[in-house]
Amino acid sequence: MKGYLRGGGPPMLLASLFLPARAEFVSHLREVVRRVLVMAAAEEDARYSAQLVTSELVTNVVRHSAVASNATVGLALSRDGATLRIAIHDADPESGEPSEPDEDRESGRGLLVVEGVSDRWGVDRTLVGKLTWCELTAWPEDARAYS
Template sequence: MPDRHPPTRTAADLDGCVEDLRAALAGHDITLPSLRLDLPTFAGAYALPVGLVALGNCNTVTARKLTAVLKESGRAPNPLLLDLDLLAVPMAMPSLRLTVRRHVGAPCADVELCVTELVANVIRHVGEGAPVRVRVFRVFDGRIRVEVTDPNTRALPVLLHATGDDEAGRGLALLDAVALRWGVEQGETGKTVWCELDECVVA
């Protein structure tokens, strides 16, 4: 039987394939920052961890087969709760919090805090009006993962230890206090700042 997913070469097809694979891996508590990065760019922008294991490159056919195996192995990715494109502006924050609450299914202050702080960080360090993508979904063990993607590859978040008189530097400290873990994934055309939190009690 011919492959239902023949090899494709368009950027949209590749991006969709990578997003499917990333979501399938997230369902197994696996994050691969190097997905969809060319090796020279990745090597120049990423601090390699000790004991790095290179999994190698694969084409879209192989990536889709891997995605299918992950989904069928008994721990399929949990449903996507929110996938939203918006402009990072202060006036969007109240409706963003409401949207997060509605899609998560119940008030969840920590998730709302992380989403708004990550978007606020884009406003402060990338620029007001920058386009962002906000994603909230469940991962392994019921944890909730928040991702905010912006088009700037250079303005990386830095955890500061603000003093009582400081007017800035508290956003990431708050996120660091409530999240189980957080990090940054750098891509060719932007970056994604993510965090994972304990599951909310939903109705």
């Protein structure tokens, strides 16, 4: 049953933290994701995909919250069976939608990358902004065990 691990419990929170929404923290959050997923024995390809998605989503927050000097970005990693869920919270209520990137621009492809790498992704409104999330299969041996 979706929502419960093999032991019958709810999804497991692997990590959660908030940092200032500044460019110098993007690499820090990417490293947090890498270390947590190594410790959680996630598949190597999933670790790289998770770092890429985290980098893209956090960079979007940094770019779009540049006017607010006290803006923060929240990261939560959780596991539900074989699935890793990456959730990025920010105070900007505007929902990001993937768009056709301008060929002459270096940016504007982040959500297309997230869409291409993730099994599922979406944006949920919160009381103070939004939660952009994605899911990846990070423990494929568990997926086989439940099929």
